[in-house]
Amino acid sequence: xxxxxxxxxxxxxxxxxxxxxxxxxxxxxxxxxxxxxxxxxxxxxxxxxxxxxxxxxxxxxxxxxxxxxxxxxxxxxxxxxxxxxxxxxxxxxxxxxxxxxxxxxxxxxxxxxxxxxxxxxxxxxxxxxxxxxxxxxxxxxxxxxxxxxxxxxxxxxxxxxxxxxxxxxxxxxxxxxxxxxxxxxxxxxxxxxxxxxxxxxxxxxxxxxxxxxxxxxxxxxxxxxxxxxxxxxxxxxxxxxxxxxxxxxxxxxxxxxxxxxxxxxxxxxxxxxxxxxxxxxxxxxxxxxxxxxxxxxxxxxxxxxxxxxxxxxxxxxxxxxxxxxxxxxxxxxxxxxxxxxxxxxxxxxxxxxxxxxxxxxxxxxxx
Amino acid sequence: xxxxxxxxxxxxxxxxxxxxxxxxxxxxxxxxxxxxxxxxxxxxxxxxxxxxxxxxxxxxxxxxxxxxxxxxxxxxxxxxxxxxxxxxxxxxxxxxxxxxxxxxxxxxxxxxxxxxxxxxxxxxxxxxxxxxxxxxxxxxxxxxxxxxxxxxxxxxxxxxxxxxxxxxxxxxxxxxxxxxxxxxxxxxxxxxxxxxxxxxxxxxxxxxxxxxxxxxxxxxxxxxxxxxxxxxxxxxxxxxxxxxxxxxxxxxxxxxxxxxxxxxxxxxxxxxxxxxxxxxxxxxxxxxxxxxxxxxxxxxxxxxxxxxxxxxxxxxxxxxxxxxxxxxxxxxxxxxxxxxxxxxxxxxxxxxxxxxxxxxxxxxxxx
Numbered sequence: 173x174x175x176x177x178x179x180x181x182x183x184x185x186x187x188x189x190x191x192x193x194x195x196x197x198x199x200x201x202x203x204x205x206x207x208x209x210x211x212x213x214x215x216x217x218x219x220x221x222x223x224x225x226x227x228x229x230x231x232x233x234x235x236x237x238x239x240x241x242x243x244x245x246x247x248x249x250x251x252x253x254x255x256x257x258x259x260x261x262x263x264x265x266x267x268x269x270x271x272x273x274x275x276x277x278x279x280x281x282x283x284x285x286x287x288x289x290x291x292x293x294x295x296x297x298x299x300x301x302x303x304x305x306x307x308x309x310x311x312x313x314x315x316x317x318x319x320x321x322x323x324x325x326x327x328x329x330x331x332x333x334x335x336x337x338x339x340x341x342x343x344x345x346x347x348x349x350x351x352x353x354x355x356x357x358x359x360x361x362x363x364x365x366x367x368x369x370x371x372x373x374x375x376x377x378x379x380x381x382x383x384x385x386x387x388x389x390x391x392x393x394x395x396x397x398x399x400x401x402x403x404x405x406x407x408x409x410x411x412x413x414x415x416x417x418x419x420x421x422x423x424x425x426x427x428x429x430x431x432x433x434x435x436x437x438x439x440x441x442x443x444x445x446x447x448x449x450x451x452x453x454x455x456x457x458x459x460x461x462x463x464x465x466x467x468x469x470x471x472x473x474x475x476x477x478x479x480x481x482x483x484x485x486x487x488x489x490x491x492x493x494x495x496x497x498x499x500x501x502x503x504x505x506x507x508x509x510x511x512x513x514x515x516x517x518x519x520x521x522x523x524x525x526x527x528x529x530x531x532x533x534x535x536x537x538x539x
Numbered sequence: 540x541x542x543x544x545x546x547x548x549x550x551x552x553x554x555x556x557x558x559x560x561x562x563x564x565x566x567x568x569x570x571x572x573x574x575x576x577x578x579x580x581x582x583x584x585x586x587x588x589x590x591x592x593x594x595x596x597x598x599x600x601x602x603x604x605x606x607x608x609x610x611x612x613x614x615x616x617x618x619x620x621x622x623x624x625x626x627x628x629x630x631x632x633x634x635x636x637x638x639x640x641x642x643x644x645x646x647x648x649x650x651x652x653x654x655x656x657x658x659x660x661x662x663x664x665x666x667x668x669x670x671x672x673x674x675x676x677x678x679x680x681x682x683x684x685x686x687x688x689x690x691x692x693x694x695x696x697x698x699x700x701x702x703x704x705x706x707x708x709x710x711x712x713x714x715x716x717x718x719x720x721x722x723x724x725x726x727x728x729x730x731x732x733x734x735x736x737x738x739x740x741x742x743x744x745x746x747x748x749x750x751x752x753x754x755x756x757x758x759x760x761x762x763x764x765x766x767x768x769x770x771x772x773x774x775x776x777x778x779x780x781x782x783x784x785x786x787x788x789x790x791x792x793x794x795x796x797x798x799x800x801x802x803x804x805x806x807x808x809x810x811x812x813x814x815x816x817x818x819x820x821x822x823x824x825x826x827x828x829x830x831x832x833x834x835x836x837x838x839x840x841x842x843x844x845x846x847x848x849x850x851x852x853x854x855x856x857x858x859x860x861x862x863x864x865x866x867x868x869x870x871x872x873x874x875x876x877x878x879x880x881x882x883x884x885x886x887x888x889x890x891x892x893x894x895x896x897x898x899x900x901x902x903x904x905x906x
Contacts (some may be wrong), residue, residue: 181629182607182906215856240549256802257857260812261874262548284873310801310810310857343855388655433625434649434677443677445627449889449906453820462758488710489582489885490604490624491676506651507628518856522816525906538905539549539816539892 177429177509183450184429185526186511187217187534188475189225191425192407196229199389199406206395211254211382213404216518219526220248220535222407224437235402239266244537246274253380255279256339256402258302260308263289271297277336281312286323290330296508297332300339300382303368305361307343314340314364324376337379337399338368344385351417358388366397390418394510409468411456412519414478421478426517428466428524430492432508437501444510446484452519453487461485464492465512473529478513550797550817552893552900554584554877555842556592558792559774563596566756566773573762578602578749579619580771583885586893586901587615589774602769606633607786611904613641616653621749622646623706623769625669625677628655636820638664644703648679653690657697664699667706667749670735674710681707681731684738691743704746704766705735712754718784725755733764757785778823778833781845788844793884794835795891797859799875804868811877813851813859818879819886820854828852831859832879845880853886 180186196212203210212226212369215237223245226234233252236242242253243266252393254277259267261284270276280286289299301320302311312319327333342361348354365381372379378487384401390413395401408426430446455462467482468475482500486493494510496503504510514520526534547553561578570577576694579593582604590612594599595854600619603609609620610633621644622750626634647653656666668687669678679686694700709728715721732748733880739746747766756762756770757780775793776786797813822829825847825858834849835842861877863870871877881887893901 181627181633182605238549257812258810258873260548260800262798266548282873284802285800288874308806309853309855309860320578359682430628431629433627433652435651439675443625445624448819448821448886452815453886454815487891488676493676506625506649507655519815519820523855 179531180429180509183431183446185521185524186429187222187408187526187528188425189421189528189530191475192222193225193229195407195409195423195425196226196231199403200229200231202389203401204394204399205501208395208398209233209400211400211402212273212407213234213237213256213402214245215241216407217406217521217534218537219534220245220537222534223248223250231394235404238539239263239270240539241537242270242276246270246447251275253277254300254339254402256341258282259285259289261285264288264292267297268293268295271295279339280323281310283326285321286326290326290333293330293332294331296334298336299327300336303338303340303365303477305340305342305364307341309341309343311340312405314368318369320372335376335379337381338365340365341373341390342383342385345385346412347418348387348416351391354387354391354416354418358385358392362395362397386413387416402515405518408517408521411463411513411515412454414513415458416458424468424475424478424513426512426521427475427511428465428520430510430512432504432506432510434506435504440496440498440501442494442496442504442510444492444494445490446512447487447490448519449489449513450521450523451484451487452516454516454519456515458483463515465514466515468511470511475511484512544796546898547796547876548798550795550813550891552888552891552894553794553796554589554775554895555792556895556897558790558842559589560592560596561793562774562776562790563593563598567596567598569756569760570762570768573765575762575765576600576767578767578769579774580604580623580769581612582608583771583774584888585904587612589901589903590615590617590900602771605906606630606637607906608904609637609643618642620644620707621667621706623708623770625649626652626656628652631655631659634664635660635662638662645688646706646828648677650693651690653693657693657700660697660699662699663701665701665703666694667703670705670707670732672709672716672731673705674708676708676710678707683733683734687739688722702743702746704748705732706749709750709752709755712752713779713783715754715783718758721754721758721783721785724831725752725759729764753780754783754785772885775884776814778830778845778880778882779821782823782825782878791795791835791842791845791880793888794842794878795832795881796893797877797879799871799873801873802871805864807863807868809861809863809871809877811859811861812857813879814854814857816856817887817890818851818854818859818881819883819890821883821886823882825850830882832881835878835880837878842878851879
């Protein structure tokens with residue numbers, strides 16, 4: 173089947189369905205081989221259409237990053253959802269409504285929040301305690317078992333609250349200098365979680381431990397010891413992951429297609445319709461330049477190799493400035509489509525309309 | 540009237556209608572005193588509701604940054620719109636449809652684009668030639684009169700194409716080190732445009748010159764010589780403008796309200812529900828730290844002074860990490876609302892649902 177690019181008039185996320193499914197099946201097989209539940213994070217694609225691809229691969233449990241997103245996927249048939257974000261007690265009405273319809277798990281890591289939850293929940297609700305393995309974002313410090321015990325004591329006051337286990341995000345893998353370092357961070361975090369689980373297992377024999385950033389889950393082969401992994405970005409991958417070594421170029425499954433609107437040959441630059449409201453503003457260092465994305469060659473119906481020499485070096489609200497090597501002069505004209513791997517596909521996907529190579533529009537959650 | 544903050548459950552842009560109207564009237568009066576048409580840029584707010592406030596102040600002509608946005612405002616009663624973005628020839632159908640309904644002006648700065656336009660336009664359409672005063676984004680270099688003449692010759696082949704004049708964006712004011720430097724950049728650009736206009740006036744007696752970034756229009760009192768100004772950000776202002784000296788704290792008219800979800804007193808940090816999908820990822824340097832936003836005090840129904848000691852120092856997709864001074868320990872708990880001035884209000888407004896202090900939901904364009 174040939175792409176009908178003529179239909180693309182504005183910045184659009186173009187998604188390779190077959191590569192997504194390969195990525196899903198590959199990650200799912202690794203999880204199963206390690207005896208882990210595969211609970212992919214849907215914040216990357218935020219799409220019921222992509223969700224169906226996961227379902228067709230045998231995935232039944234998912235992770236999301238907001239209650240709004242949980243509601244969207246619940247309405248699209250998903251009935252086992254973990255909201256991997258510290259519970260926002262201002263949304264307790266939504267929590268209660270969702271918990272009455274599906275199997276919902278939330279994260280709790282502070283006494284104030286547990287107190288609220290305990291007072292307001294009147295139907296079964298699962299909760300994880302989020303623990304922090306050194307990333308210093310959300311969660312209770314991994315070693316602070318005293319705080320964990322206090323939380324669990326408070327939770328016992330409401331029989332509807334069901335302790336599911338411990339959850340962590342090893343986000344520091346994104347700052348690793350090499351694939352070896354990614355593996356080291358992931359495996360050290362895993363051992364910490366296993367130790368934590370063992371401490372609480374006598375009192376809570378059913379608890380599980382859940383982890384799983386995309387760099388770690390991509391670069392580590394054996395997750396044994398963990399009960400669940402939650403990678404999200406791997407379905408599309410992006411330039412951050414490619415530079416980190418988390419993926420091969422052949423696994424990149426989503427690109428941003430942008431119309432060229434001006435060609436400045438004298439300074440080897442293109443102005444594209446594609447700015448901060450399409451790419452967001454995450455960057456990657458490529459050859460000592462901070463770039464928002466880089467080129468990728470396109471052949472008929474397939475993405476070929478990334479072209480790191482074509483760099484999206486600046487974005488304003490709607491404009492992007494792309495630099496290309498002098499040797500490519502004469503290759504571009506206004507009206508052409510430029511294919512770019514975004515620095516961070518999750519943020520680009522949050523901003524763009526999306527379609528597959530076959531022209532199918534993706535159904536998307538919009539907050 | 541008292542704010543009903545209890546209704547805010549998720550990150551929300553809170554807009555002070557009265558301050559917006561003050562900002563609009565102030566800028567409009569400056570334009571009129573200078574004999575300029577005031578054609579505000581609506582890309583900042585992207586809201587039909589805010590558009591009505593402009594209309595109530597006597598504004599009738601506007602600027603937008605995309606054809607989609609032009610269509611949205613045309614549907615909301617605006618009938619004189621300039622799309623201040625290089626014409627994207629992939630959207631010629633939209634251009635022709637809009638031009639048949641309203642007075643539409645587009646930007647052209649390359650021969651390929653003019654060729655397409657000339658071949659495809661069958662009804663009156665105004666065009667500006669965008670010129671570049673050294674910002675090095677889009678447009679023809681200001682001094683390249685040869686390229687300008689070639690474009691105009693091509694345009695003459697289609698009698699529907701009406702040359703309106705020259706338009707420029709002095710975007711380098713954003714990189715200025717001081718208000719004096721902003722004024723110097725703006726005034727130098729203005730003189731260049733006046734000189735350019737004088738060259739073409741004998742052949743095109745009706746042409747105008749249009750400029751107007753928010754730093755320049757805020758800090759310069761007299762625009763005389765320009766025919767039109769197009770500032771956008773000034774309606775809300777933000778932390779970038781405040782640091783640049785473009786606005787006083789009392790002019791900041793939009794803040795992002797975020798629920799606090801975790802308090803980490805031991806490291807003087809809050810985790811807020813408010814990340815890259817709410818603030819985007821623009822930063823400002825405050826006390827040698829790159830921040831995505833800073834606190835602002837709130838009293839009843841009014842924004843008070845910015846509090847630069849409360850800093851949004853990190854954002855991931857939905858999480859924000861806020862640092863506060865040790866002296867504020869004990870001031871925060873989960874469920875509180877934190878008021879933050881975003882680094883860049885245009886990008887935050889593009890991402891967030893918005894409401895006024897009185898609880899009115901803003902009608903918003905969503906691409």
